[in-house]
Amino acid sequence: MEQNDSTMQLPVARPRPRSRVAETMQLRVLRPARSGYTLRPVPDSGWSAKASARRARVSRLVLLALLLMQAALSLRLQNTAFEDEALYLFAGHAEIGHLLHGTPLYGAFDSYFSGAPVLYPVLAAAVDSVFGLAGARALSLACMLGCTALLYATTRRLFNERAGLCAAGVFAVAQSTAFMGNFATYDALALFLLALAAWIVVRASDAHPLLALLAAPVAALAVAVKYASALYLPTIVLLCVLTAYQHRGLPRALGRGVLLTVGVVALLGAGLYASGYLSAIQSTTTARAAGTTPSWQILRDSARWGGLAVAVALLGAFSYVRSGRMSEMPGWRGNLPGARWRAALGLVLAGTALLAPAYQLHLHTEVSLHKHIGYGLFFAAPLAGVGVTRLMGAHFKYPQWAIFLGVVLLSSGMSQAYDNFHAWPDSRALVAAVKPYVNARGSYLADTYEVPVYALGHDTSYRRWNSTYTIDYTTRSGQHLTGAAGFRAAVAERHFTLIVLDRGNPTGESTTVRDALVHSTGYRLIGTVPYATAWGTSRFELWAPS
């Protein structure tokens, strides 16, 4: 054995004096057998925790792969336009007509839209004019991919690259991300702007306060795009204070938070004063009509759609509060944030995930909850990233945890996104059935009139269509009627050229209208269009004057 060992011996430089403990980590120092070749001193570890070009390159490559996967998960979802998409797109076209050609607006969109009708609808309609619905949805995909990239960038700054990649992975496979990435409504753009504002405050935490103030117009724009985004402004302000506190101390951090708050409030106040959208904000957001969905159902669906990711985030928060060390470098001695700061960050980020479910619990409504879950998930995802890295342990000691979570999150996200994206019927058959009856002069009533209006935009105008929610009808005798009485009178006087009712999803006064039709001599059922969604089958009914 001694003979063999001697053949392996290489000459090395004499090491510097080391502590007794460090000595045990080193190779045995042997006297050189031959001269002429000298090794440099061996470092403590074979890798470095410091930032490097290689680390950035590898991380970005992994992020790129995640973004490609996210795009694939969104684009696999295929369905015709949902009523909200159709509404915003045809409203956007009307707004463009008004802005460019002075065409009068009749929809009163600013009175009931949950975002400024001159922002996202106009942008989406402009894209729709060139690329159609697929283009408008691609705009949302770009926004959601931007969210994931910003999430990575934010998490990397708060924690490290690995946590950032894990956070991006958790967020990318969530059902809300896949759904919003192929859905032409306010949500993707609003979330992107919120993500950008969050990134700015974290990025500028060690920079001049005025740089952090750049987040103010972005956050204000997010609220203008979708009023409910205001729910997440406190999180951004608190994030600004917490991240600034590490570099600037409490007074300056608080000052920065106040500055940001004042900036956002001032911009929003000015926008509100100029636009007069207060009533719409009240009706759609702050004083929204309460629903009747039971609390247990909202809780159950919140748990289904975001529960696992939030659970991992809570685990990450707990673990992070317990130990703030993110580096795996042996003997690493860096500046660790205090436990109270870590607890505050965990509380702010994880608590934000509960805002949307809590507000919808308060309102007893589940409308768009599957999307709103995604807003909170964006803020909780950094902690989920930490949770995944902690479960995996240092040096990927327990990779099975990441694999387990990845499989469950991916499979549940895919199936849930598919179900939610097929919660409304494919409208191609309906549009084909309605098209022969539609012209520029007729009057039409429909449960989901937005879809045919959007699809048949060249043949008809939204002004010719009435929803089953409200009516303002003047009878032939001059009587002015609204609500159920108005609908009954309009049916009795054969006011509508065509009535389209959705048996599977009756809205507003649809049942009243149908009762009037069934017992009417003026209308007859002229056809039905069956459909299937992820949750069952039903049909549209077409009624026309007999």
Place this chain on the structure above:
Amino acid sequence: MSVPRRLFLALVCCLLTAAAAACAPPAPQVSPAAAATARSGTQSPEPPYDIRPLLKPSGKYLGVAFNGSPRATAPVTAFAQKAGRQPNLREYYAKWGDPFQADVNRAVWDAGQLPFLVWEPFSRTAAQIADGQEDAYIRQFADAVRDYNRPLALSFGHEMNGGWYPWGSKKTKAADFARAWRHIHDLFTDEGAADVIWVWSPNVINPVPDVRLKPYYPGDAYVDWVGVVGYYALSGPTTFRTLFGPTMKEIRRFSGKPFLIAETGVQAGESKPAEIADLFAGVRARAGVLGLVWFNLRKEADWRIDSGPLSLAAFRKAAAGGSFGFDVHNP
């Protein structure tokens, strides 16, 4: 691994398993396979058929009823050759409990005739039907009619004012009959069967003058055509005016719906050629009468168009005029 870490991981494991279980979607109302089948089925290229142009066509219906209808096709060809005119309506009878034969009706429609189904409730009373005891059968029948997606004229319980059928005036209350009719109509509407022309079909009142028709009438919202049944027999009225006039006059007091001579014929005899001419002239002269259905059978008497050469010649001549037998595919 230390004991605290094991305990911690066990707790985490429980937490994540519970969360993963919560991610599972709830049981859908239909199985994924059924939903997929329905989705593929709902993308039918066929749009719904709008039957409104058939309700008040500019031409006249020339219908025919014969043995073996609706499946047999040879009698139609023979009738068309003899009559010199292709019929555009084919009447047939179905007993209560029979399934709707979509394929046969589709063949009839494709051959250029509007199928006219006379539904005979021999096995159930009108009250039972009205009370919902037959809903499953009616819905199944209506579903088949809906999926057939082509026009169908349908008469339930014809000649209800006569006393010779179980659903007639001697065994069934008029209110129950009307109630049953409305119930069937409502179920068809509920199932989305939109392509049905509802033919309320009383017998001419001449043999039953004491039975009033209005109590049997379900209402204008439930009826498209009034199909009057009446024959030129050797005994009885021998003109259109005297045979159908009194009945039409009574019906006009409570309904403005168009008439169809839903079943008619002329009994073999010397006056048959003249009466055939009278029948066609009567239909042609009245805008409110949509056409006639010739009972081309030898049943109790010889009602066929070729019961004699003069009769056949008279039929050919009468049917040749006007717009009898218009193209129902392009009304």
